[in-house]
Amino acid sequence: MDAPDQIFVLLKHAVVSWFPTPVQPWISAVLSIGAILAVYPMIFALTTVIERKALGRIQNRPGPNRVGPAGFLQFAADGIKSLTKEDIVPRAADSVVHFLAPLVVVVPPLLALAVLPVGRNMVALDLPETGLLFFLMVGTAVELGVFMAGWSSHNKYSLLGAMRAIAQLLSYELPLLLSTVSVVMLTGSLSLNAIIGHQSEVHAGVLLGWNVFTPWGAAGAVLFFIAALAEANRSPFDLPEAESEIVAGYFTEYSGFKFALFFLGEYLGLFAVSGLGITLFLGGWLPPLTVLSWVPSWLWFFGKLAVLMGIFIWLRGTLPRLRMDQLMRFAWQFLLPMSLINLLVAALWQYSTPWPHLLRWLPAAILFGIPYLLYHRAFLRQHPPRTYRYAS
Amino acid sequence: MLGGGILHGLAVTAKNFVGSFTDPERLVTLGYPEERAPAKENARQFPFLVFDGADPQAGLRCVACQICEKECPPQCILIVKSKTKKPDHLGKPQFFPATFDIDLSVCMSCQICVEVCPFDAIKMDQEFELATNDRFEGLLRHRDQLARPNAHFQKLHPTDAAAIDARRAEELAKAAAAATAAAAAPRKPAPESPPAA
Ligand code: SF4
Ligand code: SF4
Numbered sequence: 001m002d003a004p005d006q007i008f009v010l011l012k013h014a015v016v017s018w019f020p021t022p023v024q025p026w027i028s029a030v031l032s033i034g035a036i037l038a039v040y041p042m043i044f045a046l047t048t049v050i051e052r053k054a055l056g057r058i059q060n061r062p063g064p065n066r067v068g069p070a071g072f073l074q075f076a077a078d079g080i081k082s083l084t085k086e087d088i089v090p091r092a093a094d095s096v097v098h099f100l101a102p103l104v105v106v107v108p109p110l111l112a113l114a115v116l117p118v119g120r121n122m123v124a125l126d127l128p129e130t131g132l133l134f135f136l137m138v139g140t141a142v143e144l145g146v147f148m149a150g151w152s153s154h155n156k157y158s159l160l161g162a163m164r165a166i167a168q169l170l171s172y173e174l175p176l177l178l179s180t181v182s183v184v185m186l187t188g189s190l191s192l193n194a195i196i197g198h199q200s201e202v203h204a205g206v207l208l209g210w211n212v213f214t215p216w217g218a219a220g221a222v223l224f225f226i227a228a229l230a231e232a233n234r235s236p237f238d239l240p241e242a243e244s245e246i247v248a249g250y251f252t253e254y255s256g257f258k259f260a261l262f263f264l265g266e267y268l269g270l271f272a273v274s275g276l277g278i279t280l281f282l283g284g285w286l287p288p289l290t291v292l293s294w295v296p297s298w299l300w301f302f303g304k305l306a307v308l309m310g311i312f313i314w315l316r317g318t319l320p321r322l323r324m325d326q327l328m329r330f331a332w333q334f335l336l337p338m339s340l341i342n343l344l345v346a347a348l349w350q351y352s353t354p355w356p357h358l359l360r361w362l363p364a365a366i367l368f369g370i371p372y373l374l375y376h377r378a379f380l381r382q383h384p385p386r387t388y389r390y391a392s
Numbered sequence: 393m394l395g396g397g398i399l400h401g402l403a404v405t406a407k408n409f410v411g412s413f414t415d416p417e418r419l420v421t422l423g424y425p426e427e428r429a430p431a432k433e434n435a436r437q438f439p440f441l442v443f444d445g446a447d448p449q450a451g452l453r454c455v456a457c458q459i460c461e462k463e464c465p466p467q468c469i470l471i472v473k474s475k476t477k478k479p480d481h482l483g484k485p486q487f488f489p490a491t492f493d494i495d496l497s498v499c500m501s502c503q504i505c506v507e508v509c510p511f512d513a514i515k516m517d518q519e520f521e522l523a524t525n526d527r528f529e530g531l532l533r534h535r536d537q538l539a540r541p542n543a544h545f546q547k548l549h550p551t552d553a554a555a556i557d558a559r560r561a562e563e564l565a566k567a568a569a570a571a572t573a574a575a576a577a578p579r580k581p582a583p584e585s586p587p588a589a
Contacts, residue, residue, distance in 0.1 A: 057412040058412075060411070061419060317405050372394065
């Protein structure tokens with residue numbers, strides 16, 4: 001049972017053991033970094049193709065279907081194109097900052113991906129004390145890169161995009177952090193491995209204790225993924241690069257491979273934050289049912305990642321972009337209060353352990369239900385049902 | 393309910409997504425260079441000159457009246473009138489264009505030249521793959537390139553072409569009748585039959 005599960009770990013150990021002992025930690029690190037640098041950009045490449053095809057299907061057209069079998073080599077064509085394109089740096093731009101910005105956007109997600117456990121014993125950098133903290137700290141560094149890009153380009157659209165990005169990322173950082181806090185509260189640890197371990201206790205003989213199966217976990221996961229979409233600049237929160245408003249936002253003045261790097265950074269950020277969501281709420285590399293534990297753990301992680309990507313693509317194909325004031329109002333007036341309530345729910349859940357299981361859901365239902373109804377009423381007051389005079 | 397609209401929207405897109413696989417009718421796009429949508433009769437791209445018969449030079453309907461040249465809004469037509477005359481389809485001697493150039497890079501496909509031509513000599517073509525790597529000579533069409541047989545016109549715009557052909561046949565018949573009448577009464581000169589509007 002262990003062989004397929006641990007295949008990559010065993011492989012790495014085998015390779016590392018060829019080398020003399022003093023260099024072994026280095027070789028091990030290089031192998032882990034190499035794996036991260038190979039796997040995630042590959043997923044990125046596939047995601048771009050699948051995303052374009054799926055968006056096409058949503059709009060009743062086939063999507064890219066020329067390059068390679070059924071168009072699946074489109075990413076190679078795009079990569080070659082962006083590599084061979086001229087790299088233009090505006091004369092007015094601050095060339096050093098302009099050059100550094102794409103790197104600052106790509107490196108932090110890679111660092112964040114390093115601490116994510118993608119399978120049993122499969123984590124490049126295990127931080128037992130600070131894993132989650134490290135992840136969140138590194139994740140915020142992307143904002144710096146975005147602002148560097150917008151500021152150094154010396155272009156009004158870039159600057160507008162950068163300003164939007166800063167406002168958006170800072171506002172959504174808060175619900176993101178608060179929804180992770182509930183997990184930390186109940187696990188009592190910042191280590192991502194400990195958080196996954198905490199979710200591995202078995203309920204009713206078959207079901208694993210993923211956090212999403214608890215009231216605070218379910219609400220937390222929804223809040224987390226909404227905030228994660230905003231953090232990753234994904235539609236419907238893609239205001240910083242809104243094509244129809246401000247050209248391409250903060251990377252308007254980038255071309256060629258630097259432009260591709262921004263895309264890469266964006267998707268890596270999305271993978272990283274989805275991976276964190278999987279770790280915190282969806283049981284990491286754990287299967288949902290005990291009978292499914294024969295499936296290799298890394299397959300669970302990447303399978304969950306694929307499902308999340310599918311949902312994000314679906315959302316992108318469905319929802320229109322928000323307006324800036326709507327975006328802000330949504331963060332501060334809905335997500336933030338809800339994530340604070342979620343903390344309360346998590347605390348109640350923790351202290352109601354002796355209660356019967358169904359009764360423990362009751363406070364959560366009340367605490368979320370009442371504000372939800374109030375929001376609903378307030379929304380209806382502000383936006384009464386539309387009446388159309390001429391169209392039916 | 394709050395958020396219900398989002399779920400509704402997700403259902404719509406999911407239906408489109410699944411439907412695009414199960415129901416080929418939904419896919420409205422064509423794989424362009426291999427598959428082509430049949431041209432609509434009223435589609436128009438750039439003008440061409442109509443000629444009757446087999447010889448593009450002898451059958452050219454254009455009489456170099458230069459109305460289209462004057463009317464063309466972006467002024468992309470250049471006509472140089474001939475010094476000599478050639479007989480038109482009624483046998484009447486007419487000028488013809490020694491030069492008739494249209495700059496396709498300037499033409500805006502407005503069809504005004506077609507509307508103003510009193511001789512049905514210029515019509516709209518439907519050819520649209522005009523990309524060229526020479527943007528000066530490559531997009532300047534000369535008289536001989538512009539000339540297309542009447543059959544081409546009949547193929548592109550069958551309704552228009554049928555009406556025009558009928559009218560021209562009528563004119564021809566009238567002219568022939570007038571000629572016969574003139575031959576019967578040699579003293580009175582036959583009045584010129586004005587071209588039907
Ligand atoms: S279609 Fe319009 S623009 Fe083109 S040649 Fe005729 S009148 Fe000029
Ligand atoms: S195309 Fe028609 S309007 Fe233009 S010069 Fe010839 S006969 Fe006159």
